[in-house]
Structures are given as structure tokens and as C-alpha cells.
Amino acid sequence: MGAPYFKYRDQLAEAGVVVRSSNYTLYADISNRVMRIIADMVPTVEVYSIDECWADFSGIAEREALGRAIRARLLQWVGMPVGVGISTTKTLAKLANWAAKKWPATGGVVDLSDPVRQEKLLRIAAVDEVWGIGRRLAPKLALLGIRTAWDLANYDVGTLRKTFGVTLERTARELRGISCIDLSDGPPPKQAICSSKMFGTKLRDLAPIQEAMATYVSRAAEKLREQASLCGALQVSLQTQVHDPHKPRYANALTCVLPVPTDDTRDILQLALRCLQRIYVPGYAYSKCAILLTDLSQRGEVTADLFAPTPRRGSEALMAVMDHINKREGRGTVRLGRVPADPDWGMRREMKSECYTTCWEELLHVCG
Known part of the structure; x- marks a missing residue:
């Protein structure tokens, strides 16, 4: 294992x-x-x-x-x-x-x-x-x-x-046969949501790391909306490899609070990229970045702050339309411009089996 x-x-x-x-x-x-x-x-x-x-x-x-x-x-x-x-x-x-x-x-x-x-x-x-x-x-x-x-x-x-x-x-x-755990319709909402993967290749420049962060934020925000939660704070982390002690190592993380709790991918990404900019140090070969959404709440649980910035107009409707299209047509059909369709830094899966049940081009072929 x-x-x-x-x-x-x-x-x-x-x-x-x-x-x-x-x-x-x-x-x-x-x-x-x-x-x-x-x-x-x-x-x-x-x-x-x-x-x-x-x-x-x-x-x-x-x-x-x-x-x-x-x-x-x-x-x-x-x-x-x-x-x-x-x-x-x-x-x-x-x-x-x-x-x-x-x-x-x-x-x-x-x-x-x-x-x-x-x-x-x-x-x-x-x-x-x-x-x-x-x-x-x-x-x-x-x-x-x-x-x-x-x-x-x-x-x-x-x-x-x-x-x-x-x-x-x-x-x-x-x-002993005494039921103490009831059957529920589903798991309780998560208290934190994380999205992270190792890069398929080491990254030194900030631009591709920003692309990766945008990809991970988009997925985390989708999970956030799936459980009808809002995010009040986030943590961005960045690290180099940890297996080779002879190569330079660097790891850092930064936590920031959003002006208002939100599930809008754009607002979360804007703050995440600012955090990433602050912890990024040139000269290292980075292997992983991560986004952690914290301080989660359900809609209507938090009293609005009179002095907080006004949320984006139509944000909830826009995110709902994006999620609906991606659920019907496949994840990534509609995405932010910063999220690439086929990134060079993506996770290496050269030996991946075909998506036999979800991709027309990869359906099984039966010859008579």
C-alpha cells in the first residue's frame, strides 16, 4: 500500500x-x-x-x-x-x-x-x-x-x-444488537473541503502553478455548492518534493478570510491567487499546491455584515447554470478562462484505462 x-x-x-x-x-x-x-x-x-x-x-x-x-x-x-x-x-x-x-x-x-x-x-x-x-x-x-x-x-x-x-x-x-447509529439520507456537510494533486512534472514558473490552483479551486467550489455551503476562509499551500533530501526543499501556506462567505468560484480564486503570489518563491521546483476551504456555513446561517462588500450580482444563478451544464455535458465543459483543458502539468496517467461508460470515443469495440 x-x-x-x-x-x-x-x-x-x-x-x-x-x-x-x-x-x-x-x-x-x-x-x-x-x-x-x-x-x-x-x-x-x-x-x-x-x-x-x-x-x-x-x-x-x-x-x-x-x-x-x-x-x-x-x-x-x-x-x-x-x-x-x-x-x-x-x-x-x-x-x-x-x-x-x-x-x-x-x-x-x-x-x-x-x-x-x-x-x-x-x-x-x-x-x-x-x-x-x-x-x-x-x-x-x-x-x-x-x-x-x-x-x-x-x-x-x-x-x-x-x-x-x-x-x-x-x-x-x-x-450487542442495540442500534445507536441511525440511517440518514446522506452524510452531514463537510466542515472543510480540500482539492490538491501532485503535478505531473515539476513546475518552476508561477504561471502554470496559477493554472493548477485555478483548476483545484474550481473543483473545490463545485464540491462546496454540491453541499449548499458557503466558504468564509481559505488556505493556500505550495511545496516542493519531499522524497529526495539532497534537493532544495520549500513549503509554505497562507490562510486568508473572504470579505463575505461565498460559493462563487471567481471570488474564491481571486483571493487564492493573491495568497499564492505571496508564498511563491522563485528558484524552486514545485511538485504540489493545494486549496483548503474552511469556515463553511449553510446559506442563511450567517448574519450579513452591513459593512461588507456587496456580493456579485447574479452570482448564485451563474454558478447554478455552470454546474448544471457541467453535470449534463461533462466536467470542464464550462470553466474559467484560467483553467486549461489539457494542461502540461496535469497528473501523469499514461496507463489509464479507457472511460468506457462516459466518453463516446472510448467505447468498447466488438468485432464479429
Whole structure:
């Protein structure tokens, strides 16, 4: 995990490993297709991440049968194999999903609603397989004799709360079948939004770094509007490479407050470029810049400042039109003039797979 490709290029080639660069457009499209299919088959869906969601099975008698139907439809319609875990709480459902993936004999679906089956799995599942535990917390739990999910479920919740906090107490209660985490329609709005990527090549001049910053600001502002938030402050950072200790290093960041909270890409970019100008130092080979939007609020939450500058006229409508066009025609169809369509500094993805589902020119060709 996380090993640089160039270090193992020769070994991978000798082993015949097929290497592919990241293809975020394809990932997002497949994820959206999967979520839409699941949403058509269950009463309520909560999207948890790009490859995971919760589904409400309340009132459904044949739960396992529905789980297998969902799995079969996704495999047939999208070609995506999935695991389905079913139980009375989110934490138990996650553990059931782990079991569905671990043991092929389950057929990819495990219903853990029955208390007897719950106990059987809890006794054999290591505690670090429990949702939210992880391998850092597991050794600390082992010192208390908690090595399996069953041990955690039956440990004194008061001691867990006092030692580790309310989150772990809640996890233990969920393992006992007591629902503590409700199903919601979606994740809460993010408290900060970051956009950043490594440059495909080292940049020394300010102009291409400004182009990159404009690109990242545009994406961050899109995310901001997706959750209907306004940005009150931002942080701009710039850095050189960190792997080679023999090459000159430089890193700096600057935080600035916007005159008024906004979601207008133009206003955010204007301030971001001023910050970038202040931290840029000539003579270095830069490898990365980043934009972090902070002090986020929802529309109507913040009282307007009588002495603040008047917001741009028609800003909200313009941004809405831009987002609508880009959502319908593809990201980047309408963009600021500073954002290049195919930048030289873009992330290197020479081995990227084709965008089979979103680009006409890259559709699969079948010869008879």
C-alpha cells in the first residue's frame, strides 16, 4: 500500500502484472450506477462512500433473498460483484459484509439478523475487523483482553466509555444488537473541503502553478455548492518534493478570510491567487499546491455584515447554470478562462484505462 510505482516497475513487468493509472471518471460513473440500482430496489439508501452504502430493509420479510437479488442485478447490469451484509445494526451489518467477502461459500450475502448467527460470527471475528476499530486501536484493546468482536460486545460499556470515549461504547452496544447509529439520507456537510494533486512534472514558473490552483479551486467550489455551503476562509499551500533530501526543499501556506462567505468560484480564486503570489518563491521546483476551504456555513446561517462588500450580482444563478451544464455535458465543459483543458502539468496517467461508460470515443469495440 502506497509504494511508489517506479521502485517496482521492473519486478511488476517480470511478473506480468497489468498496471493501470487512476481513472476517477470511470470510478465515479460505475459508483453512481451501482447506487441508482440499489436505490430502485430498497425503500431508503444512504451513500457512505464511493463503493459502499447502507440500505433500509425495514418491513422486508425475505431479507436474504432481496440481498441476493441486489447482488445478482448489479452483477448482470453493471458487471460489479459486491458483498451484502444484513443485520439489525450498522456495525453488525458491516461485520456481516466482511464475512460475505471472506467466505465464498456464502455467495456474497450474509444475513446476521439471528442472534445465534451473530454470536457465532462475533466469536471468530478479530476485533480489528469491527467497523471503526482498525489496527491502531486493536493492540490497546488487546491489553484489556479484548481480542474478538465477542469480547468487545461483552465488555463493560462504562469502562469503554471512560477509557476510549463514547464512540467505542456505541460500537460495543451496536455489536450487542442495540442500534445507536441511525440511517440518514446522506452524510452531514463537510466542515472543510480540500482539492490538491501532485503535478505531473515539476513546475518552476508561477504561471502554470496559477493554472493548477485555478483548476483545484474550481473543483473545490463545485464540491462546496454540491453541499449548499458557503466558504468564509481559505488556505493556500505550495511545496516542493519531499522524497529526495539532497534537493532544495520549500513549503509554505497562507490562510486568508473572504470579505463575505461565498460559493462563487471567481471570488474564491481571486483571493487564492493573491495568497499564492505571496508564498511563491522563485528558484524552486514545485511538485504540489493545494486549496483548503474552511469556515463553511449553510446559506442563511450567517448574519450579513452591513459593512461588507456587496456580493456579485447574479452570482448564485451563474454558478447554478455552470454546474448544471457541467453535470449534463461533462466536467470542464464550462470553466474559467484560467483553467486549461489539457494542461502540461496535469497528473501523469499514461496507463489509464479507457472511460468506457462516459466518453463516446472510448467505447468498447466488438468485432464479429
